[in-house]
Structure formats: C-alpha cells, structure tokens
Amino acid sequence: xxxxxxxxxxxxxxxxxxxxxxxxxxxxxxxxxxxxxxxxxxxxxxxxxxxxxxxxxxxxxxxxxxxxxxxxxxxxxxxxxxxxxxxxxxxxxxxxxxxxxxxxxxxxxxxxxxxxxxxxxxxxxxxxxxxxxxxxxxxxxxxxxxxxxxxxxxxxxxxxxxxxxxxxxxxxxxxxxxxxxxxxxxxxxxxxxxxxxxxxxxxxxxxxxxxxxxxxxxxxxxxxxxxxxxxxxxxxxxxxxxxxxxxxxxxxxxxxxxxxxxxxxxxxxxxxxxxxxxxxxxxxxxxx
Amino acid sequence: xxxxxxxxxxxxxxxxxxxxxxxxxxxxxxxxxxxxxxxxxxxxxxxxxxxxxxxxxxxxxxxxxxxxxxxxxxxxxxxxxxxxxxxxxxxxxxxxxxxxxxxxxxxxxxxxxxxxxxxxxxxxxxxxxxxxxxxxxxxxxxxxxxxxxxxxxxxxxxxxxxxxxxxxxxxxxxxxxxxxxxxxxxxxxxxxxxxxxxxxxxxxxxxxxxxxxxxxxxxxxxxxxxxxxxxxxxxxxxxxxxxxxxxxxxxxxxxxxxxxxxxxxxxxxxxxxxxxxxxxxxxxxxxxxxxxxxxxxxxxxxxxxxxxxxxxxxxxxxxxxxxxxxxxxxxxxxxxxxxxxxxxxxxxxxxxxxxxxxxxxxxxxxxxxxxxxxxxxxxxxxxxxxxxxxxxxxxxxxxxxxxxxxxxxxxxxxxxxxxxxxxxxxxxxxxxxxxxxxxxxxxxxxxxxxxxxxxxxxxxxxxxxxxxxxxxxxxxxxxxxxxxxxxxxxxxxxxxxxxxxxxxxxxxxxxxxxxxxxxxxxxxxxxxxxxxxxxxxxxxxxxxxxxxxxxxxxxxxxxxxxxxxxxxxxxxxx
Numbered sequence: 001x002x003x004x005x006x007x008x009x010x011x012x013x014x015x016x017x018x019x020x021x022x023x024x025x026x027x028x029x030x031x032x033x034x035x036x037x038x039x040x041x042x043x044x045x046x047x048x049x050x051x052x053x054x055x056x057x058x059x060x061x062x063x064x065x066x067x068x069x070x071x072x073x074x075x076x077x078x079x080x081x082x083x084x085x086x087x088x089x090x091x092x093x094x095x096x097x098x099x100x101x102x103x104x105x106x107x108x109x110x111x112x113x114x115x116x117x118x119x120x121x122x123x124x125x126x127x128x129x130x131x132x133x134x135x136x137x138x139x140x141x142x143x144x145x146x147x148x149x150x151x152x153x154x155x156x157x158x159x160x161x162x163x164x165x166x167x168x169x170x171x172x173x174x175x176x177x178x179x180x181x182x183x184x185x186x187x188x189x190x191x192x193x194x195x196x197x198x199x200x201x202x203x204x205x206x207x208x209x210x211x212x213x214x215x216x217x218x219x220x221x222x223x224x225x226x227x228x229x230x231x232x233x234x235x236x237x238x239x240x241x242x243x244x245x246x247x248x249x250x251x252x253x254x255x256x257x258x259x260x261x262x263x264x265x266x267x268x269x270x271x272x273x274x275x276x277x278x279x280x281x282x283x284x285x286x287x288x
Numbered sequence: 289x290x291x292x293x294x295x296x297x298x299x300x301x302x303x304x305x306x307x308x309x310x311x312x313x314x315x316x317x318x319x320x321x322x323x324x325x326x327x328x329x330x331x332x333x334x335x336x337x338x339x340x341x342x343x344x345x346x347x348x349x350x351x352x353x354x355x356x357x358x359x360x361x362x363x364x365x366x367x368x369x370x371x372x373x374x375x376x377x378x379x380x381x382x383x384x385x386x387x388x389x390x391x392x393x394x395x396x397x398x399x400x401x402x403x404x405x406x407x408x409x410x411x412x413x414x415x416x417x418x419x420x421x422x423x424x425x426x427x428x429x430x431x432x433x434x435x436x437x438x439x440x441x442x443x444x445x446x447x448x449x450x451x452x453x454x455x456x457x458x459x460x461x462x463x464x465x466x467x468x469x470x471x472x473x474x475x476x477x478x479x480x481x482x483x484x485x486x487x488x489x490x491x492x493x494x495x496x497x498x499x500x501x502x503x504x505x506x507x508x509x510x511x512x513x514x515x516x517x518x519x520x521x522x523x524x525x526x527x528x529x530x531x532x533x534x535x536x537x538x539x540x541x542x543x544x545x546x547x548x549x550x551x552x553x554x555x556x557x558x559x560x561x562x563x564x565x566x567x568x569x570x571x572x573x574x575x576x577x578x579x580x581x582x583x584x585x586x587x588x589x590x591x592x593x594x595x596x597x598x599x600x601x602x603x604x605x606x607x608x609x610x611x612x613x614x615x616x617x618x619x620x621x622x623x624x625x626x627x628x629x630x631x632x633x634x635x636x637x638x639x640x641x642x643x644x645x646x647x648x649x650x651x652x653x654x655x656x657x658x659x660x661x662x663x664x665x666x667x668x669x670x671x672x673x674x675x676x677x678x679x680x681x682x683x684x685x686x687x688x689x690x691x692x693x694x695x696x697x698x699x700x701x702x703x704x705x706x707x708x709x710x711x712x713x714x715x716x717x718x719x720x721x722x723x724x725x726x727x728x729x730x731x732x733x734x735x736x737x738x739x740x741x742x743x744x745x746x747x748x749x750x751x752x753x754x755x756x757x758x759x760x761x762x763x764x765x766x767x768x769x770x771x772x773x774x775x776x777x778x779x780x781x782x783x784x785x786x787x788x789x790x791x792x793x794x795x796x797x798x799x800x801x802x803x804x805x806x807x808x809x810x811x812x813x814x815x816x817x818x819x820x821x822x823x824x825x826x827x828x829x830x831x832x833x834x835x836x837x838x839x840x841x842x843x844x845x846x847x848x849x850x851x852x853x854x855x856x857x858x859x860x861x862x
Binding site for chain 1: 559
C-alpha cells in the first residue's frame with residue numbers, strides 16, 4: 001500500500017496530472033461532443049468543412065490553433081495568468097482534442113491542396129508535440145538511470161582515462177596489435193546521425209574497431225604473439241568497459257537529442273501551419 | 289665500445305641520473321619489444337623502431353622497416369648522429385653530447401621525451417564533451433524558410449498563375465496569356481492548390497477557370513452562373529401556385545454541391561422531399577397532391593393518364609383504383625383477345641406471339657414506339673370488304689380514301705356488268721304499280737358505295753377496332769364518322785419509369801395483359817406491383833431501397849426557372 005522506502009519520492013509533478021488531469025477531461029469531453037455532433041449531423045451532400053457544423057468545427061479548430069501557438073510565446077514569459085504548468089497541461093490535452101476536431105472538420109476529404117497541407121502540417125505538429133510530451137515525461141528518469149550518478153563531464157573524463165589506459169597497455173604488444181588498440185580508442189560510435197536521434201539505435205562498437213582489437217588480442221594469447229593472459233586480459237577489459245561507456249554516453253546523447261530535437265519540427269511547422277491556415281481560410285472564403 | 293644513455297623526462301627538464309644506462313654493444317635496437325637493447329614503452333615508439341650503430345668513432349641511426357626518423361623537419365631513413373646532433377626516434381629526441389672525464393662510456397646520448405604529439409587525456413575528455421553535445425539545427429532559419437516556401441507556393445503562385453479573378457484579365461494581354469496559362473496548366477496546377485475537391489465530370493471542361501462559377505471574390509456562387517448554361521432547368525412546381533417552391537428564392541448550391549468528386553453531389557434524400565410533401569394542404573390548400581412520406585409505407589396509388597378528348601389529345605389522371613375512371617381513347621382493343629395464342633395462330637398470323645411483336649422499345653427505354661396499324665394490325669385485319677374479291681382491301685386512314693376505294697371497286701364492277709341488289713329496294717313491287725326504272729350505272733355505284741361505307745364503318749372493317757358515330761337523323765349514310773384515336777405515349781407521366789432498367793423482369797410480371805379485357809387501368813401496374821420489389825428509402829429485406837428521386841424528378845421542365853425570372857423581372861419593371 002505505502003510506497004516502498006527505496007522508491008524515490010518525486011517533488012516534480014507531471015503536467016499530465018495537473019489538477020487531476022482537468023484539461024484532459026475537458027479535451028475528452030470536447031472530442032466526444034464533436035464526434036457525437038458529426039455522427040448525428042446530416043448535411044446536404046457529403047460531410048465537409050462548408051456545412052454549418054463544418055464551419056463550427058473549423059472555427060473551434062482555428063481558435064485552438066491560435067491559442068496553442070500562443071503558448072510558444074506565453075511559455076517564455078514569467079508571471080501572467082495561472083501557472084505555466086497548467087498552461088502546459090492545457091496545451092498538451094487541447095492539442096490532442098484539436099486533431100479530433102480538425103479531422104472532423106475535413107469530413108475525411110483530403111486532396112493535394114493547401115487545405116490538406118494545413119491539416120498535414122497540423123497533424124505533424126501535434127504528433128511531434130505528442131512525442132515531446134512523452135519525452136518530457138519519460139526521459140528525465142531514463143536519463144538519470146542511464147547516467148547512474150555520473151554526469152556527461154565525468155563520463156567524458158572516464159572515457160578519456162580508459163583511452164589512456166588502453167594505449168598504455170597496448171605498448172606491450174607489437175605494432176599491429178597496438179595500432180588496432182589505438183584505433184579502438186578512437187571509436188566513439190561514429191558520426192551522430194538524425195536517424196540515430198530519431199530511431200534511438202546506437203552503433204555497435206563490438207562490430208567495429210573495438211571488436212577487431214579484442215579479437216586480435218584474443219589471438220595473441222599463446223599464439224603468434226605468445227602473450228600471457230595477464231597481459232591481454234586488462235586491455236580487453238578496458239576496451240570492453242570503454243565500449244559500455246561509449247554506449248551509455250550515446251544513449252545519454254539520444255535522450256538529450258530527443259528532448260530537444262522534436263522542437264525543431266514542432267516550432268517551425270507550427271509557423272508554417274499558421275501561414276497555411278491563413279491561406280486556407282482566405283481561399284475558402286475567397287471562393288465561396 | 290660503450291654508450292651512456294641519459295634520460296630527460298620532458299623537454300626542458302634536467303637529467304634524471306638514476307635512469308642513466310650504459311650499453312656496451314656496437315648495435316643497439318630502440319623500440320618497445322623485449323628484445324630491444326634500449327627498450328622504452330611509450331606511445332609513438334614502434335615495437336622495433338630504429339637501430340643505433342657505433343663504428344668506433346661515430347654513431348649511426350637507421351630506421352627499421354615501417355619506422356621513420358626525423359632530423360630537423362625532414363624525415364630520413366638513416367643519419368649520422370655526431371656530437372651535437374639531434375634526431376627524433378618516435379616520441380624521443382636523441383642527442384649526442386660530448387663525454388666528459390668522468391663519463392664511464394665512449395659516447396653520451398641524451399634521450400628526451402617530447403610531449404608534442406603525445407596523447408593528452410584532458411584534451412581528449414574535452415573533445416568528448418563537445419562531441420557528445422547536442423547541436424540543435426537553426427530552428428528560426430528552418431521556420432522562416434518553410435514559411436516562405438508555403439507562402440510562395442500556396443499563395444503567391446495561385447494568385448500570379450491561377451485564374452483567380454477572371455480569365456479575361458489574362459486574355460486581354462494576348463502575348464502573356466498563352467505562356468502564363470501553359471505554365472499554369474503544365475507545372476503549377478495552381479488552381480488545384482486551392483481547389484477543395486475534384487470538380488464533377490460535366491463541369492471539368494471549364495472547371496480549371498475558377499471564375500466560370502466564382503464570379504466575385506468572397507461572394508458565394510450565384511445561381512445565375514449555373515443558369516447561364518442550364519437555361520431550361522425547371523422550377524419544382526409552378527411558383528405562382530406554390531410560392532414556397534419558388535427556386536428563385538434558393539441557391540442552386542444549396543442542393544447541388546460541386547467539388548465533391550466525379551458526380552455532382554445533389555441533395556436527394558427522402559427527408560428533403562417529405563419535409564414539404566407530408567402536408568401539402570398546409571401551405572397549398574387547393575392542391576390536388578396527396579401527402580406522401582415513404583414509398584414503401586405511405587404513398588398514394590398511382591394515377592394514370594386517361595384520354596378525355598382524343599381529338600384534342602387531352603388527358604386526365606385517375607387513380608388506378610378509381611372505378612369511375614373514364615377513358616375516351618376511342619380504340620376497341622383488348623390484349624386478352626390478342627394474346628389467345630391458339631386463335632391467333634389458327635389465323636395463321638405471327639402477331640400476338642410476344643409483346644415485342646407489336647411493342648418496340650425506344651432508345652433510352654422510357655417509352656415505346658407508337659403501335660401503328662401498318663406494323664401491328666394489318667397482317668390480320670386486312671380490311672377486305674367483298675368476299676368475291678378478297679384482293680380488294682380498304683385503305684387504313686381517312687374515310688374519303690375508303691369511299692374512293694369503294695367507288696373504284698363498284699365502278700369497275702358496273703363496267704363489268706356485275707349487278708348488285710339495289711340497297712333498300714323493295715323486292716316486291718306493289719301490285720299494279722309500274723316497275724321502277726332500273727338504276728343507271730352511276731346510281732348503282734353511288735348506292736353500293738354508300739352501302740358498303742356504312743357497313744364497313746359501322747361494323748366490319750373500321751368498327752371492329754374504332755369507335756364510330758352514326759349519322760344524325762336526316763344525314764346521308766356517308767356521314768358515318770370514325771372517332772379520332774389517341775393513345776398517350778406515357779400513362780404515368782409523373783414518374784420516370786424506365787423499361788430498360790427492368791429488363792430482368794418479364795412484361796407479364798407487371799402488366800396483366802393476358803387477363804386484361806381492355807382498359808388502361810387494368811394494364812398499368814399499381815403501386816403494390818412496384819412494392820413487390822421496391823421498399824421505401826430505408827429499404828426492407830429482399831427489397832430495393834427506393835427514395836423519391838428513384839422515380840420522380842425534382843425540376844419540372846414545364847416551368848423553366850430562367851423564364852419565370854425573366855417574367856418577374858419584366859413585371860417588376862412595369
């Protein structure tokens with residue numbers, strides 16, 4: 001019943017449960033109302049944004065988009081009305097309700113035009129926002145677990161130290177082996193890609209230079225190099241340890257990237273959406 | 289032969305005498321390997337890097353395979369190491385210095401560990417810090433660029449290249465017109481960028497020019513745009529009789545929705561019709577219309593068009609179940625008689641074997657071609673009038689032609705000295721009275737012609753199928769009349785029944801022709817026949833869902849909208 005003593009007590013309160021998820025309920029009620037309205041309405045002709053219900057949903061959607069976009073400005077300001085946490089909660093939940101209302105506004109009619117462009121931009125903005133909300137809820141804890149008490153700085157220092165140790169230990173071996181070990185110490189997983197940041201799949205160091213160095217070292221034991229296991233083992237251990245630190249650091253990078261990068265989609269597409277939306281409204285009233 | 293190596297831990301540091309080492313070999317290998325004479329484990333030094341040879345007076349340095357030496361700034365494979373010379377072997381600088389008195393060796397070489405190029409742990413840690421930093425793309429630049437693209441492609445392009453206002457504004461500038469339009473057509477399709485949906489097939493021809501229908505900006509499409517082409521489209525009802533049904537008060541667009549795909553989306557739901565037709569008396573007290581709510585459950589019996597005056601082609605509509613229905617088509621015909629195959633076959637005729645023998649469908653399947661005497665009747669009804677001369681037949685048509693034919697026949701007979709009993713002559717003359725003079729040839733012909741006319745019209749030839757009228761008292765026999773025949777081409781004019789769409793049915797499935805002893809009301813199927821297959825809008829098991837417009841048309845061509853508009857406009861100016 002009572003929470004375990006080992007469980008960390010969070011002083012952070014998620015925006016998702018702000019005031020018992022008040023805005024979640026508001027959004028749910030709004031979506032349900034919209035769906036029921038769509039269901040019982042029988043416009044003349046196929047459902048579309050030009051029926052009175054379509055105009056109503058369009059107006060609500062327009063208002064919501066304006067308000068949601070205003071959050072981008074509001075969040076940079078201190079003070080104002082209500083805590084930012086509440087605004088954040090409302091931003092997330094009403095953003096989700098928007099996709100329901102906007103989809104019903106389209107009447108499920110999509111074409112290659114500015115109207116569908118506005119919808120698609122809106123959908124991408126909302127989806128990126130959903131990802132952002134997920135990241136904000138999940139990643140801080142995952143980052144803490146991954147770092148296990150260290151910081152990026154201490155991890156970098158640890159990695160550099162392991163590099164040094166590996167290089168030192170490699171001096172015992174001939175040039176070929178030593179060169180492979182140096183190569184392994186230079187492997188930090190290769191270039192950081194957008195794909196990695198997006199899909200979260202880190203590189204496999206053991207398939208690269210580190211793996212090659214370890215394989216070579218293994219062959220040295222009693223073989224051509226006639227090396228002693230005591231000479232080889234610390235180096236292999238260091239290389240392996242180094243690889244785990246790299247993996248950990250890259251995971252940390254991914255978390256940080258994902259916490260930041262979704263905004264690179266969310267914000268610019270919001271601005272493009274506002275412009276497309278303006279053209280959409282202008283076009284439909286221009287050609288009534 | 290000995291060499292003293294003195295080690296300096298880094299550039300600028302002093303000699304560490306504890307590390308001094310004398311090697312008494314003429315050839316010393318420098319490297320990391322255990323078999324090296326001078327073994328040093330340091331990053332940058334190869335396993336076997338170089339060999340130092342002493343020839344008694346001088347020291348020579350030679351790089352081993354794969355290694356290089358550096359003298360000054362240039363790399364060399366080998367070099368003399370004279371006193372005062374320096375040479376770099378891997379990370380070490382070897383310098384021969386002059387030995388002093390106390391030196392326990394022939395040569396003295398200092399070995400200085402160079403720091404440059406060595407692995408720097410702190411620097412590496414810093415480099416990792418920056419490598420693992422997340423660099424955000426330039427969000428503002430991205431936002432700006434994306435917005436410009438959206439605005440240019442979806443606003444500027446449609447305005448510049450799209451026919452936003454009128455095509456005329458382009459056509460007046462003849463030179464640019466074709467170029468601009470072709471760019472528009474081939475590349476941008478900019479009208480499509482604002483187009484909310486596919487234009488219906490019929491309107492595609494001019495649909496790329498928005499101004500064809502959207503005449504003014506921010507003003508809904510006017511009905512006049514539609515009526516400029518659809519000039520014959522009718523009101524739903526006579527707007528003077530039913531002002532509520534006056535479509536001039538409506539916009540075409542309120543029922544016909546464009547940009548909804550290949551087919552023009554038209555309001556055709558039953559509720560739309562029923563909203564008025566469920567209680568017509570409430571707004572049109574004198575209407576003869578019956579209230580209707582659903583074909584399957586609440587629809588009056590069909591009213592059939594029956595001829596009232598065949599000469600004037602006037603018809604009146606009677607419900608099929610009306611016992612007092614009057615039909616004045618003036619044709620004596622029953623399907624039952626003609627479909628008695630035995631009798632017809634015995635007569636040696638082909639007629640009557642199938643419906644199609646007499647009834648030929650028109651293209652479109654709405655009506656049948658009129659049944660004519662020549663095609664349908666002549667084979668059996670040959671209009672002979674004289675058994676002795678069956679080759680003589682009466683013409684089907686005007687009574688004058690019939691009289692001429694008869695006159696011709698009897699004239700020929702008179703010339704051939706054939707005699708006929710004088711019609712109406714007294715066989716027995718009164719005793720004592722003189723015999724009347726024998727008739728002249730002309731008199732006989734006239735008399736016979738008149739007699740035959742009367743006989744043919746009243747009974748045998750014409751009267752068999754036609755309703756005839758006897759002459760009034762005092763009129764000559766030649767005044768017999770054949771009353772005009774009129775059969776309407778459609779009996780249920782308010783419905784759009786198409787025979788071709790019902791080709792899966794047999795004729796008898798709906799028309800009780802084999803048992804019909806005459807009368808249109810018996811032949812035209814009633815609502816129950818239709819309901820055998822058709823249900824109302826919401827359908828029923830094993831039956832077809834049918835709404836009002838499945839049979840009825842909304843626009844009545846008898847009252848064209850354009851015409852009523854023009855009339856009203858004229859009246860308004862008066």
